[in-house]
Amino acid sequence: MNATPDQPIVVPTIKRLDEAVVNRIAAGEIIHRPANALKELIENSLDARSTSIQVFVKDGGLKLLQIQDNGHGIKVEDMKIVCERFTTSKLRSFDDLSSMSTYGFRGEALASISHVAHVTITSKTQDSNCAYKASFSDGKVVPAKPGGPAEPKPCAGNNGTQITASGAEDLFFNVPTRRRALRSPTEEYNRILDVVNKYAIHNAGVAFTCRKAGSTTPDVNTAPMASVLDNIRQIYGSAVVNELLLLEETLPKYSLKIKAYISNANFNVKKFAFLLFINHRSVDSPSIRKAIENVYAAYLPKNSHPWVYMSLEMEPRNVDVNVHPTKREVHFMHEDEIVGEICDAIQRRLGDANTSRNFSAQTLLPQLNQFSKVKAGDQGDRAGTSKKSAPKLYEYDQVRTDSRAQTLDSFLVAAASPYAPQRLAPEHKRIKIDTDAMDIDDDNGEHDDYNMEENNADVEGGVQGRSVATEPLSSSSGGSLLSKIERFKSKHGDYSSRHGSSSARGSSSSGSLGHTPSQSSSTSTAPTPRKAKAAAAARVEVKLTSVLQLREEVRKQAHPVLRTIFEHHTFVGVLDQRRALIQNDLALYLIDYEVLSEELFYQLCLRDFSNFGYIRLTPMASIVDLVRMALEDERELMGKETWPSELKSQEEIAKTVANHLVERREMLKEYFSVCITEDGHVEALPMILKGYAPNLEKLPDFLWRLGSEVDWTAEKPCFQSISRELAIFYSTHPELVVDEEEEKAKEEGGGVDNGLKGEDGNNDRAKDLTTLQQKQDAYFQHMVATVLFPALKRGFIPPKSLVEQPGVVVQVAHVKELYKVFERC
The missing domain is CATH 3.30.565.10 (Histidine kinase-like ATPase, C-terminal domain)
Structure with missing residues (x-):
C-alpha cells in the first residue's frame, strides 16, 4: 500500500x-x-x-x-x-x-x-x-x-x-x-x-x-542372501529378468565404475523404468535419463521405453551430495564426459546382443499403402503417357491382396442368429429356429465421416419367433446373471428387428415387409415399411452444438496411420472371441476387435444421432426386473449372501432407476431410439449397425448403468455418456449356450453332478449343448467377419488412444522380414 x-x-x-x-x-x-x-x-x-x-x-x-x-x-x-x-x-x-x-x-x-x-x-x-x-x-x-x-x-x-x-x-x-x-x-x-x-x-x-x-x-519380501537379479525377479517378474543384459565398465580416467542391468532391444515398457544409484544413493539425473532414452530410440518402437537399473561408483570427492534438501539430486565432476561414456557403453552392449530380434510384440505401424502408386504407374505405361520403364518391383514389395475384394462368406448366412439365442431346452426338447437372412451392406466405397448416407433406418426385416418351454422369472431365485437373463428371454419370447427396407427371406412374402407375427397376443407398434422409408428419406439434420462438438473431438483424436490401415485392410480371419487377423500393405496385424467395436459403436451413435432404426422387443421387457438382475449380480460379485443393509433394497433401487428412465423416455426415444413405455418397459432398442444386434445378456447391466452412471445434469456430458454406454452394450460379446435344466438343478440345491454325467440321455444332452455352442460361435465369427470389419472400413476414425492400449493393434509379421528368413528355402 x-x-x-x-x-x-x-x-x-x-x-x-x-x-x-x-x-x-x-x-x-x-x-x-x-x-x-x-x-x-x-x-x-x-x-x-x-x-x-x-x-x-x-x-x-x-x-x-x-x-x-x-x-x-x-x-x-x-x-x-x-x-x-x-x-x-x-x-x-x-x-x-x-x-x-x-x-x-x-x-x-x-x-x-x-x-x-x-x-x-x-x-x-x-x-x-x-x-x-x-x-x-x-x-x-x-x-x-x-x-x-x-x-x-x-x-x-x-x-x-x-x-x-x-x-x-x-x-x-x-x-x-x-x-x-x-x-x-x-x-x-x-x-x-x-x-x-x-x-x-x-x-x-x-x-x-x-x-x-x-x-x-x-507386498515386498526379499531374501537376505538374494542377488540383484533375484530381487528384480521377485519385484518385477521373470519377464523382465529374462530380457536383461549385464553391463560392467570401469573408467580409470574418471575414477568411475559402472554396473547396470539394461533391457535388450526385444523388450520395452510403456513408461521408462530407471533405477539410478550414485555411490549407493538413490538419485535422479535428467541428463543421464535423457541420454539413455536417446540411445534406445534407435532400437525400440515409438512410444516405448527400456528398463534400466544402473549403479555408478565414483570418488566421493568428485560428488557433491549437498545440493538438494531431500538429497534427490547430486552433482558430479566431468558430468558431460561421463554421460557420453555411459551411452557408448550401452550402445556397445546392445550391439553385441543384437544378433537376433523378436518383432512379435512390437506395435510397429507401416507407411502409407503403396498399392495405389504401383497401379498408377501400370496404367501410365499402358496409355503410353510415359516412355520410362517402371521401377523394378521386388517380390518382397509386392502386395498380393486387394482390400476392395469381397468373399463369398459375406453373401452367406450362418445357421444361428443373435436374434434367436441358442440354449438347451428342458426335458431335452429340440428348439426349432426359423431365421431370416440379414442383408449385409458390404459397400467398400469412400464415405465422409459424418455426412455419408446411412441406411440403418430404412431397412426392415423380420425374424420369426421360436417355441421354447417357459419358466417364470423370480426375483429371489439364485443362479448366475447368465441363467437369469436366459430365463427372462424364455419367458418374454424373442424380439424382432425393425429396419426400413430389405427383402426378408423365408416366411415373409416377396415384396411385403410387414410385421412378423409373434406367438404372443401383443401387438407391435413398429413403423410400417412405407412410414420407415418416408422417415429415412427425411433424415434429421443435427444442429445441436454439443453433438457437433463431440463429433469434432472424435476427428481431432484421429490417428492417420491407423486410419489408413483400417480403410484399406484385408480381413484374414478370426482367432478367438476377441481377436482377429487383418492385413494391410505388407504387414499382418493382430486386432482386438472387442475394443475396436466399442469405439466404432460410440462413433456411430454420434454420427447417426437422432436417425437410428429400431430393434423392437416383443413382448416388452420390464426395467425393474432387469435392473434387479443386475443388482443381484453386483451382490454376488461383492461376495455377500444378502444385500448390504446400509443400502436401499434392490427393489427400491430398481424402481428408482426405472422411474428415472421413464421420466426421460421422450429424450431417449427422440435421440437414441430407446423406446420406454410409461409403465417402465423397454419397447425397442436402436438399430445402430445394419445386420447387428446386441447380446441381450448385457441388457440388465446396460439399463442399470444407464440409470446410475449417466451424467444427466448437462447436455454434452449426457449425450456423451449415453453414447458410451450404448457402445459398451453393443460391443462384441459372444453368447453362451446355457443348459437350463442344469441351472435349475443348481438353484434347487441338486448340485451339478446331475447335469451332464451319468446316463446316455445326459450324454446326448451334453453333445447337443456342445453342438449348439459351436453353431452360436460360428454365427458370432460370421457376424464379426461380414458385419463388423466391413463397418470398420467405412468411416471409422481410430483414436490415438488405441496405440497406447497394449494388444489392441499389434504387428505380428512383415513380408520383408519374412523374406530375410525364408527367401532361400
Whole structure:
C-alpha cells in the first residue's frame, strides 16, 4: 500500500523467527510426503549396517509409518538428542563431505519427521541388557503419558541390535495445507513401494519387507542372501529378468565404475523404468535419463521405453551430495564426459546382443499403402503417357491382396442368429429356429465421416419367433446373471428387428415387409415399411452444438496411420472371441476387435444421432426386473449372501432407476431410439449397425448403468455418456449356450453332478449343448467377419488412444522380414 503524504512511512522491524517456526519450515523442505520420510529412515537403517528391514504402513503412511531393523542401535545416552537438528554420528567437520560414504550427514532426517509427526523410537544395542523407548515431538523427548517423566524408558526388545521407528503417526497433523495436498492413501502407498523396491534391488543381501495394515502377506519380501537379479525377479517378474543384459565398465580416467542391468532391444515398457544409484544413493539425473532414452530410440518402437537399473561408483570427492534438501539430486565432476561414456557403453552392449530380434510384440505401424502408386504407374505405361520403364518391383514389395475384394462368406448366412439365442431346452426338447437372412451392406466405397448416407433406418426385416418351454422369472431365485437373463428371454419370447427396407427371406412374402407375427397376443407398434422409408428419406439434420462438438473431438483424436490401415485392410480371419487377423500393405496385424467395436459403436451413435432404426422387443421387457438382475449380480460379485443393509433394497433401487428412465423416455426415444413405455418397459432398442444386434445378456447391466452412471445434469456430458454406454452394450460379446435344466438343478440345491454325467440321455444332452455352442460361435465369427470389419472400413476414425492400449493393434509379421528368413528355402 502506498503511503499518502499525510501518513508517515513506517519502517518494519526485523525480528528473529522463533526456533519452532524455523524447524517446521525446514521440515517441510525435507519431508514432502510419507515416501520421503521412509527414504530417510531406510538410509539410517542401512547406515546402521542392518541386514533386515521391515516396513509397516497404514493409510499410505499418513496414519502410521513404521520401520524396524536389526542394526547397531542407539545408545541410551544419545536418545535425548537423537531427534534434534544437526545431530549425527557420521559427520564431524565440513571437510568430511569430500569423503562422505554414508547416506546421512546433516542430522536433519529424524528431526524433520518429529516436527511433522508423533515419533516413538525403541532401540537396543548389542551390549545393553534391555531396549529403551522414548517419544519425541518437535525434536525433544516428551512424556509418553501426560504428567510422566520425559525420559527414555527401559522395555523388552529383541536380542541383538534393533531399531524401531513406530513413528510418523498422523503425518503432517500440524501442517493441514500439506496434508490436504497429498493424494489418496493408495497413491502414497505406491510411492512407498517404489522407494522400498529401489533400495531392495540395490542392496542385495539385505532382507526387505513391506506390508500395509490389514494385509496378511507383504507386498515386498526379499531374501537376505538374494542377488540383484533375484530381487528384480521377485519385484518385477521373470519377464523382465529374462530380457536383461549385464553391463560392467570401469573408467580409470574418471575414477568411475559402472554396473547396470539394461533391457535388450526385444523388450520395452510403456513408461521408462530407471533405477539410478550414485555411490549407493538413490538419485535422479535428467541428463543421464535423457541420454539413455536417446540411445534406445534407435532400437525400440515409438512410444516405448527400456528398463534400466544402473549403479555408478565414483570418488566421493568428485560428488557433491549437498545440493538438494531431500538429497534427490547430486552433482558430479566431468558430468558431460561421463554421460557420453555411459551411452557408448550401452550402445556397445546392445550391439553385441543384437544378433537376433523378436518383432512379435512390437506395435510397429507401416507407411502409407503403396498399392495405389504401383497401379498408377501400370496404367501410365499402358496409355503410353510415359516412355520410362517402371521401377523394378521386388517380390518382397509386392502386395498380393486387394482390400476392395469381397468373399463369398459375406453373401452367406450362418445357421444361428443373435436374434434367436441358442440354449438347451428342458426335458431335452429340440428348439426349432426359423431365421431370416440379414442383408449385409458390404459397400467398400469412400464415405465422409459424418455426412455419408446411412441406411440403418430404412431397412426392415423380420425374424420369426421360436417355441421354447417357459419358466417364470423370480426375483429371489439364485443362479448366475447368465441363467437369469436366459430365463427372462424364455419367458418374454424373442424380439424382432425393425429396419426400413430389405427383402426378408423365408416366411415373409416377396415384396411385403410387414410385421412378423409373434406367438404372443401383443401387438407391435413398429413403423410400417412405407412410414420407415418416408422417415429415412427425411433424415434429421443435427444442429445441436454439443453433438457437433463431440463429433469434432472424435476427428481431432484421429490417428492417420491407423486410419489408413483400417480403410484399406484385408480381413484374414478370426482367432478367438476377441481377436482377429487383418492385413494391410505388407504387414499382418493382430486386432482386438472387442475394443475396436466399442469405439466404432460410440462413433456411430454420434454420427447417426437422432436417425437410428429400431430393434423392437416383443413382448416388452420390464426395467425393474432387469435392473434387479443386475443388482443381484453386483451382490454376488461383492461376495455377500444378502444385500448390504446400509443400502436401499434392490427393489427400491430398481424402481428408482426405472422411474428415472421413464421420466426421460421422450429424450431417449427422440435421440437414441430407446423406446420406454410409461409403465417402465423397454419397447425397442436402436438399430445402430445394419445386420447387428446386441447380446441381450448385457441388457440388465446396460439399463442399470444407464440409470446410475449417466451424467444427466448437462447436455454434452449426457449425450456423451449415453453414447458410451450404448457402445459398451453393443460391443462384441459372444453368447453362451446355457443348459437350463442344469441351472435349475443348481438353484434347487441338486448340485451339478446331475447335469451332464451319468446316463446316455445326459450324454446326448451334453453333445447337443456342445453342438449348439459351436453353431452360436460360428454365427458370432460370421457376424464379426461380414458385419463388423466391413463397418470398420467405412468411416471409422481410430483414436490415438488405441496405440497406447497394449494388444489392441499389434504387428505380428512383415513380408520383408519374412523374406530375410525364408527367401532361400
